[in-house]
Amino acid sequence: MISLAEENYLKALFNLSNEIGEVNVNELSKELKIKMPTVTSMMKKLSEKKLVYYESYKPVKLTEKGKKEAGLIIRKHRLTEMFLVEKMGFGWEEVHEIAEQVEHIQSFNFFEKMDELLGFPQVDPHGSPIPDKNGKITWVEYNKLSECKTGDIVKLSAVIHTSSDFLKFLNTRELKLGLKIKIKSIESFDKSMVVSYGKRPSESLSHTVCERLLVEHV
Amino acid sequence: MISLAEENYLKALFNLSNEIGEVNVNELSKELKIKMPTVTSMMKKLSEKKLVYYESYKPVKLTEKGKKEAGLIIRKHRLTEMFLVEKMGFGWEEVHEIAEQVEHIQSFNFFEKMDELLGFPQVDPHGSPIPDKNGKITWVEYNKLSECKTGDIVKLSAVIHTSSDFLKFLNTRELKLGLKIKIKSIESFDKSMVVSYGKRPSESLSHTVCERLLVEHV
DNA sequence: TAAATTTGTTAGATTAATCTAACTTTATAG
DNA sequence: CTATAAAGTTAGATTAATCTAACAAATTTA
Ligand SMILES: [Mn+2]
Ligand SMILES: [Mn+2]
Ligand SMILES: [Mn+2]
Ligand SMILES: [Mn+2]
Numbered sequence: 003m004i005s006l007a008e009e010n011y012l013k014a015l016f017n018l019s020n021e022i023g024e025v026n027v028n029e030l031s032k033e034l035k036i037k038m039p040t041v042t043s044m045m046k047k048l049s050e051k052k053l054v055y056y057e058s059y060k061p062v063k064l065t066e067k068g069k070k071e072a073g074l075i076i077r078k079h080r081l082t083e084m085f086l087v088e089k090m091g092f093g094w095e096e097v098h099e100i101a102e103q104v105e106h107i108q109s110f111n112f113f114e115k116m117d118e119l120l121g122f123p124q125v126d127p128h129g130s131p132i133p134d135k136n137g138k139i140t141w142v143e144y145n146k147l148s149e150c151k152t153g154d155i156v157k158l159s160a161v162i163h164t165s166s167d168f169l170k171f172l173n174t175r176e177l178k179l180g181l182k183i184k185i186k187s188i189e190s191f192d193k194s195m196v197v198s199y200g201k202r203p204s205e206s207l208s209h210t211v212c213e214r215l216l217v218e219h220v
Numbered sequence: 221m222i223s224l225a226e227e228n229y230l231k232a233l234f235n236l237s238n239e240i241g242e243v244n245v246n247e248l249s250k251e252l253k254i255k256m257p258t259v260t261s262m263m264k265k266l267s268e269k270k271l272v273y274y275e276s277y278k279p280v281k282l283t284e285k286g287k288k289e290a291g292l293i294i295r296k297h298r299l300t301e302m303f304l305v306e307k308m309g310f311g312w313e314e315v316h317e318i319a320e321q322v323e324h325i326q327s328f329n330f331f332e333k334m335d336e337l338l339g340f341p342q343v344d345p346h347g348s349p350i351p352d353k354n355g356k357i358t359w360v361e362y363n364k365l366s367e368c369k370t371g372d373i374v375k376l377s378a379v380i381h382t383s384s385d386f387l388k389f390l391n392t393r394e395l396k397l398g399l400k401i402k403i404k405s406i407e408s409f410d411k412s413m414v415v416s417y418g419k420r421p422s423e424s425l426s427h428t429v430c431e432r433l434l435v436e437h438v
Numbered sequence: 439t440a441a442a443t444t445t446g447t448t449a450g451a452t453t454a455a456t457c458t459a460a461c462t463t464t465a466t467a468g
Numbered sequence: 469c470t471a472t473a474a475a476g477t478t479a480g481a482t483t484a485a486t487c488t489a490a491c492a493a494a495t496t497t498a
Contacts, residue, residue, distance in 0.1 A: 005485090006482075007484080007485060007486090026445075026446085027445075027446060028444080028445055028446075031445095031446095036485090036486075036487095036489080037486075037487060038445075038446060038447085039446085039447070039448080039449095039487075039488085040485070040486055040487070041446095042448090043447095043485085043486095044445065044485080047484090049467090056441095058447070059446060059447085059492095059493065059494070086330075087453075090333050090334075090337065091305070091333065091337075092329070092333065096329065099327065100325070100327045100329075100330050103325045103326065103327070104322075104325060107318070107321045107322060108321065109317065109318045109321070111310070111314065111318075112304075112318050113307065114307075115310065119308065119309075120494090149448060167439085175492090192302050223455090225455060226455080227458090244475075244476085245475075245476060245477090246475055246476075249475095254455090254456075254457095255456080255458080256458060256475075256476060256477085257458085257476085257478080258455070258456055258457070259458075259476095259477095259478070260476065260477060260478090261455085261456095261477095261478095262455080265454090276476075276477070277462095277463065277464070277475080277476060277477085278461090347489080426449090430451075
């Protein structure tokens with residue numbers, strides 16, 4: 003059995019290693035807001051359980067078993083977020099906190115039913131891929147909007163750093179997944195972009211914003 | 221803050237006091253499958269928090285605050301059961317275990333949304349009343365089918381002792397809430413009843429079963 | 439490379455929730 | 469009304485998950 007606390011460590015490890023590759027105790031500690039000595043002792047425990055590879059003073063890595071368990075928790079998280087948005091009418095900025103709790107529910111059928119009712123979605127409301135029943139993720143390579151050039155027409159496919167504040171900001175600009183965006187110009191001094199999309203012929207987006215928007219070329 | 225463990229004690233206390241009136245440590249211990257010394261120490265803690273009245277060797281009682289908190293947890297439990305049945309397609313025999321976990325989710329909006337989507341239901345899939353937003357239950361007085369007499373026509377309104385096995389048994393007999401049942405005869409030697417309902421002109425129900433079916437006279 | 443900083447570990451304490459063993463109080467049965 | 473049984477408490481141990489303080493290793497900076 004994997005406890006709720008252990009599940010949160012596995013999930014954090016999985017997410018961090020996809021973002022930054024190797025994960026050290028310090029980073030895990032910051033991510034989880036748990037002090038380093040606690041993280042160290044949890045790594046020893048997870049290592050006993052064959053969920054991570056851990057050696058003193060070295061970065062931590064998930065084992066295959068650990069990856070699978072983490073993937074399954076993230077699957078539950080993302081299916082939940084999708085269900086909350088698609089079937090219960092929540093906004094994409096409201097669902098993370100709830101999913102953070104629901105992901106720990108132990109019931110195969112509960113998430114199976116969500117999956118069915120949603121028609122087996124491949125991504126969550128933020129465009130993040132939903133792991134399959136083996137915890138495996140199919141990665142799709144997107145580009146950051148910030149890396150596109152003037153004249154490009156792209157489709158908004160995912161957002162990163164999905165804080166509630168950032169998502170609310172995107173709401174105010176009517177920026178949603180699936181939207182076609184045309185890059186009209188790029189300011190060289192601050193890398194901000196002027197773009198058009200939907201019913202908005204001219205919107206200015208800061209470089210910070212553009213770095214958080216993932217797009218596909220169309 | 222009320223911990224998950226504390227929530228389970230409050231809920232058990234609420235349910236038991238509605239079934240049997242005064243609740244002593246021993247009964248609580250059996251209900252929760254937690255040893256008596258643990259229950260005693262938890263009663264001291266809940267007493268500190270003004271959620272129960274507790275004195276050594278006396279039965280335990282919920283305070284008004286305790287009743288409200290317990291009612292709100294039961295509200296979440298029953299809304300969840302209703303949502304699982306009505307919106308997710310689960311059978312009434314499958315929902316209790318899941319609701320037992322979901323009831324601890326901390327999110328006003330999550331349960332608010334369920335309530336709305338369900339159209340503010342008054343009872344759960346087993347006919348148990350759903351407490352209001354103040355944790356208050358409106359009790360409706362039903363009769364046990366076992367206490368009815370030959371010739372009575374009644375509506376099945378709720379079931380008690382909602383074990384999965386019992387509910388599966390009711391499924392095999394197509395017994396559902398809302399059904400009109402006519403009592404054709406009662407065997408004096410074992411108090412079993414011969415009844416008709418739906419497309420079933422003659423079904424025999426044991427006294428044990430009849431004691432667990434709550435009905436309204438029509 | 440030596441000093442300073444950052445990162446990581448060890449040791450020991452704390453809190454919540456549980457248990458067993460031993461003892462006490464209350465209830466029940468002769 | 470005593471003896472036995474049932475219910476309840478106290479004391480002390482255990483496990484999981486956290487913390488702080490002190491120390492150690494590794495990395496960065498000067
Ligand atoms: Mn999320
Ligand atoms: Mn979580
Ligand atoms: Mn519960
Ligand atoms: Mn129920």
